[in-house]
Amino acid sequence: DTGVSQDPRHKITKRGQNVTFRCDPISEHNRLYWYRQTLGQGPEFLTYFQNEAQLEKSRLLSDRFSAERPKGSFSTLEIQRTEQGDSAMYLCASSLRLASDNEQFFGPGTRLTVL
């Protein structure tokens, strides 16, 4: 257990529905990252935050995706009007951004299946 938790662990939804995932990082970590991982592939960067500020969104993220970190602690990732191609593992990672270190600790992920 890395100390990063994600909820839910599994989500099955029908195409067109909205889903929201939550990530609770390690408490003192100021950086929070979202990645997506499909079967047999490495994680792909989606977006990241420093405290409550969203610093960048990947071009992989369509307008149907939105992420927030309102108080600089937990974060949510929402997918609107889900599509079958959204089926993947969604991973959250956190780090304490220092000049000399930025080790990212990953949560267990939320596995999304869109039917």
Next chain:
Amino acid sequence: GESVGLHLPTLSVQEGDNSIINCAYSNSASDYFIWYKQESGKGPQFIIDIRSNMDKRQGQRVTVLLNKTVKHLSLQIAATQPGDSAVYFCAENSGDYKLSFGAGTTVTVRA
């Protein structure tokens, strides 16, 4: 585009032998590299990292080697154990510590 990749998708190793997992990267400006281990149903777990101003770094039973001339990264695991069976990813800093991962090597340890 520039990316991180691994040479072999699978590696089978006898228990007790040493394992070597390779990774090629294409971004010569990358300054930070990390190896992660991912077990089934879990998120990636940090193993070891190395900065571009180093060519070797050792941890407990693991060694990472960086050859910037040929843009090659390797992970050596000494005395491989059954618990080392997992998928191993190399990753690089693609800017401000956003990580770019390769596709992974599945390591299977034979008893």
